[in-house]
Amino acid sequence: MTVWLIKSLLLCLLNVAAALFLSPLCEGIMRKLRAAIHSRIGPPIWQPYWDLLKLLGKEDLRSTGGIVYASLPAFTLGSALLLAALIPMGTAAPLAFAGDMIVVIYVAAMSGVLLMLSGFASASPYASIGSSREMMMLLSVEPILAIALSVGAFKAKTLAVGGMVNWQVQNGPCISMAIAGVAFFLALQAVAGKLPFDIAEADQEIMGGPLVEQSGPRLALFRWAMWVKQLVLAFLLVEVFFPWPHLGSYLIDLIATIVKVLIVLVLVAVIDAVNPRLRIDQALGYYMRVAFSSLAALAFAVIGK
Amino acid sequence: MSTPDQVTVTRVKETVAARSDGALLSATVPHADTLQFTIEKTAMRAVVEGLVNELQARFMISVGTDKRPLTGDFAIVHLFSLDPEHLYVLLESPVSEKDLRIESITEVIAGANWAEREFRDAIGVHPEGHPDPRRLLLADDWPEGVYPLRRDFPYNYRPPRAENVRPQMREPPPGASVLPMGPFFPVLEEPAYWRLFVEGEMIVGCDTRLFYNHRGIEKLGDSALTYNEIPFLAERICGICGFIHSTCYCQAVEKAAGIEAPRRARYIRTIMLELERIHSHLLWLGIAGHIIGFETVLMQTWRIREPVMWLCEEISGNRKAYGMNTIGGLRRDLPDQIKPKLLETLAKVEREATTVRNAIIGDTTLHARTRGVGVLTNEWAKKICVVGPPARASGVAIDARIDHPYAAYDEIRPQIATQEAGDTWARVLVRVAELLDSIRLVREALAAIPGGPICAEIKEEIPPGRVGVSVVEAPRGEALHFVQTGGDNRPYRWRVRAPTYPNLQAMPAMVANANIADVPITLGSLDPCFSCTERLETLDKRTGEVRVYSHAEILEISRRRARSGGAR
Numbered sequence: 009m010t011v012w013l014i015k016s017l018l019l020c021l022l023n024v025a026a027a028l029f030l031s032p033l034c035e036g037i038m039r040k041l042r043a044a045i046h047s048r049i050g051p052p053i054w055q056p057y058w059d060l061l062k063l064l065g066k067e068d069l070r071s072t073g074g075i076v077y078a079s080l081p082a083f084t085l086g087s088a089l090l091l092a093a094l095i096p097m098g099t100a101a102p103l104a105f106a107g108d109m110i111v112v113i114y115v116a117a118m119s120g121v122l123l124m125l126s127g128f129a130s131a132s133p134y135a136s137i138g139s140s141r142e143m144m145m146l147l148s149v150e151p152i153l154a155i156a157l158s159v160g161a162f163k164a165k166t167l168a169v170g171g172m173v174n175w176q177v178q179n180g181p182c183i184s185m186a187i188a189g190v191a192f193f194l195a196l197q198a199v200a201g202k203l204p205f206d207i208a209e210a211d212q213e214i215m216g217g218p219l220v221e222q223s224g225p226r227l228a229l230f231r232w233a234m235w236v237k238q239l240v241l242a243f244l245l246v247e248v249f250f251p252w253p254h255l256g257s258y259l260i261d262l263i264a265t266i267v268k269v270l271i272v273l274v275l276v277a278v279i280d281a282v283n284p285r286l287r288i289d290q291a292l293g294y295y296m297r298v299a300f301s302s303l304a305a306l307a308f309a310v311i312g313k
Numbered sequence: 314m315s316t317p318d319q320v321t322v323t324r325v326k327e328t329v330a331a332r333s334d335g336a337l338l339s340a341t342v343p344h345a346d347t348l349q350f351t352i353e354k355t356a357m358r359a360v361v362e363g364l365v366n367e368l369q370a371r372f373m374i375s376v377g378t379d380k381r382p383l384t385g386d387f388a389i390v391h392l393f394s395l396d397p398e399h400l401y402v403l404l405e406s407p408v409s410e411k412d413l414r415i416e417s418i419t420e421v422i423a424g425a426n427w428a429e430r431e432f433r434d435a436i437g438v439h440p441e442g443h444p445d446p447r448r449l450l451l452a453d454d455w456p457e458g459v460y461p462l463r464r465d466f467p468y469n470y471r472p473p474r475a476e477n478v479r480p481q482m483r484e485p486p487p488g489a490s491v492l493p494m495g496p497f498f499p500v501l502e503e504p505a506y507w508r509l510f511v512e513g514e515m516i517v518g519c520d521t522r523l524f525y526n527h528r529g530i531e532k533l534g535d536s537a538l539t540y541n542e543i544p545f546l547a548e549r550i551c552g553i554c555g556f557i558h559s560t561c562y563c564q565a566v567e568k569a570a571g572i573e574a575p576r577r578a579r580y581i582r583t584i585m586l587e588l589e590r591i592h593s594h595l596l597w598l599g600i601a602g603h604i605i606g607f608e609t610v611l612m613q614t615w616r617i618r619e620p621v622m623w624l625c626e627e628i629s630g631n632r633k634a635y636g637m638n639t640i641g642g643l644r645r646d647l648p649d650q651i652k653p654k655l656l657e658t659l660a661k662v663e664r665e666a667t668t669v670r671n672a673i674i675g676d677t678t679l680h681a682r683t684r685g686v687g688v689l690t691n692e693w694a695k696k697i698c699v700v701g702p703p704a705r706a707s708g709v710a711i712d713a714r715i716d717h718p719y720a721a722y723d724e725i726r727p728q729i730a731t732q733e734a735g736d737t738w739a740r741v742l743v744r745v746a747e748l749l750d751s752i753r754l755v756r757e758a759l760a761a762i763p764g765g766p767i768c769a770e771i772k773e774e775i776p777p778g779r780v781g782v783s784v785v786e787a788p789r790g791e792a793l794h795f796v797q798t799g800g801d802n803r804p805y806r807w808r809v810r811a812p813t814y815p816n817l818q819a820m821p822a823m824v825a826n827a828n829i830a831d832v833p834i835t836l837g838s839l840d841p842c843f844s845c846t847e848r849l850e851t852l853d854k855r856t857g858e859v860r861v862y863s864h865a866e867i868l869e870i871s872r873r874r875a876r877s878g879g880a881r
Contacts, residue, residue: 046608046612046613048612133493203606204678210606210830211606212833213832213833281608283607284602284606284676284678285607285830287831288828288830
């Protein structure tokens with residue numbers, strides 16, 4: 009019992025530490041790629057670390073008082089890290105005993121909700137418009153994540169994320185999971201707050217939306233949370249929907265997973281660089297169509313494809 | 314200068330005579346393409362109605378002048394253009410100091426709104442029946458009853474500091490909330506204050522406060538500088554289209570004084586003007602991309618633009634503010650050895666700009682963000698007298714280069730680019746077409762450029778009391794300079810109207826019922842230039858001291874910069 013607990017805790021720490029300390033590196037790689045598409049040299053790939061250090065060292069300024077507002081950034085990063093502990097990142101999900109797919113969906117939505125709350129709490133018109141946009145995006149993107157994971161649950165006849173991964177590894181690719189995977193990937197673009205769906209922040213329209221009043225360490229934590237989230241969800245996508253090739257050698261599988269995650273992030277960065285920002289109504293229409301398409305995946309799963 | 318046909322001239326004269334109903338004081342023809350009428354102020358509105366409704370004249374600007382030292386009265390001049398007929402019509406009315414009122418023409422022609430507010434602020438003549446009683450040009454803490462463009466007002470006057478002043482802004486309609494854009498806002502490169510009245514994401518109205526950049530350039534021109542110093546100041550009206558303003562000013566003075574610039578100078582002016590259009594349109598395309606979050610377009614177009622700036626630096630010594638124009642021609646020749654390099658750069662820019670055009674024309678996401686966005690109908694474009702690409706994108710086929718040919722545009726004919734849709738996408742298409750046409754124009758001008766002198770010899774002093782109207786098609790639209798010559802080697806009145814001045818007035822009509830997300834790109838699609846529109850003295854923020862750079866100082870600063878090697 010104790011050995012199991014210690015092992016779980018260690019794996020938990022490993023996942024959290026990996027998400028926490030590698031996510032800025034991934035962001036750095038994405039920035040570098042963006043710069044290449046722009047014909048720029050771009051910042052060094054370590055730049056996000058320096059950004060975080062700089063922001064963390066600054067004065068903590070708050071536009072409003074109140075304990076809830078003050079603690080929101082920490083909770084946001086915390087929720088993203090909790091998500092990291094709930095999903096398999098190259099190993100079995102360390103906290104799998106504590107929560108299944110339903111919990112994953114809830115926790116994935118948490119950081120968005122917290123960001124939205126801090127926007128509403130900061131009493132700026134830009135932040136409240138940004139927060140209402142964030143809410144609309146959340147409501148249109150979360151169902152897609154839920155439907156995509158439900159397809160996996162239906163196929164594997166289990167709600168446990170680890171169970172889905174095992175089922176996929178054993179049974180190989182199928183149409184329904186492929187469609188669900190694509191839908192999940194399209195939703196990832198919005199969850200990561202990348203163009204053409206960075207509508208809630210939209211610097212040129214509403215000056216960062218919910219983040220407009222955030223600065224210094226608070227901004228650092230919000231940014232960090234978003235980077236963690238994009239990395240963790242990329243892992244979730246790769247593990248659940250594209251877990252092959254599974255050779256059984258732990259090291260090779262881990263390397264393959266990391267390469268696949270990087271490919272996903274590179275695709276996200278490329279889409280980000282070659283698109284202008286959509287308007288909120290256009291984005292909602294787009295995700296409505298994606299959601300209906302992902303229902304097709306569910307239909308395929310029902311007929312056993 | 315192209316000559317209008319006699320039938321039109323007669324028709325204009327008849328219309329003015331009939332409408333003024335005996336109140337016509339004088340009718341003169343200062344230049345072949347300019348008709349000037351002096352009428353009693355009581356008849357002004359009727360005559361304007363006649364010009365606008367019967368002759369489809371386009372309102373350009375109003376000029377308020379303090380003529381008390383000359384005639385004892387103030388004078389209000391409304392400028393109109395009959396574009397297809399290549400004719401300017403000036404309607405002047407004396408306004409006595411005892412009764413400082415003149416009937417407003419804003420109800421007749423909506424585009425006169427700002428122009429009338431401006432002369433009320435500047436010389437204190439009140440447009441009676443004007444719908445907007447608020448200040449336009451003067452700062453909110455400027456004392457009441459002090460009119461900066463009156464002759465007895467010193468250019469270096471400093472008003473007392475006022476505390477707790479706020480712009481007078483309208484209240485939002487019931488149920489709507491206010492979303493401020495500005496005075497400082499990420500996508501506005503310059504200060505401007507827009508108050509958007511929103512219900513959710515929908516705009517139900519807006520209000521503006523502008524002229525934060527007013528630098529009093531016109532006042533300096535008619536009180537502190539001389540004819541040949543003004544081109545340097547005119548060039549600094551705008552950071553992008555400086556050469557346009559200095560050319561426009563020089564042409565106005567040349568016209569007033571009857572000086573003919575040599576052909577070679579006219580060709581070189583054409584080349585520089587078109588180079589400015591090329592780099593300005595590339596700049597705009599990048600900014601438009603940036604506004605809708607399309608940074609790749611920004612980075613690529615600005616990379617393509619850069620060699621054009623290097624060329625300008627090689628020709629004139631500066632990336633911007635070339636200092637080439639002077640009354641009667643140019644101060645600096647176009648060296649022959651730069652021709653091959655110029656052609657080579659143009660070929661590269663053309664190739665790369667075509668690639669960008671092909672990439673954006675098929676981009677469906679871009680269509681989604683620009684089609685049907687910020688629509689300016691043909692009717693409103695005419696009412697507000699919009700100029701340049703916004704007008705042409707709404708089906709108003711006006712282009713100063715064709716309607717009032719100047720420089721070498723009588724021989725190098727531009728291709729007018731028009732669209733009917735009036736939306737942001739149409740404005741993109743118009744500018745991209747113009748960009749490629751400008752490259753052709755520079756090539757043709759380089760092939761046809763004659764030899765000879767670059768500046769006319771001016772033997773006599775410029776006679777006082779003459780007027781000159783000059784327009785130049787800037788990248789943003791038609792820039793206009795009006796000069797009335799004075800006695801002490803400087804203009805008596807110098808009036809500048811930048812293209813953004815009429816274009817910005819179309820903004821409320823364009824954003825009504827739009828989504829918040831569409832406001833920045835709609836504003837951006839006008840390619841607004843607030844400094845051009847506003848114009849003042851430089852202000853040192855730390856000491857609050859107003860500083861006016863003299864010719865010698867400007868010269869010294871630019872020499873220092875040149876010696877230090879410049880930016881590149």
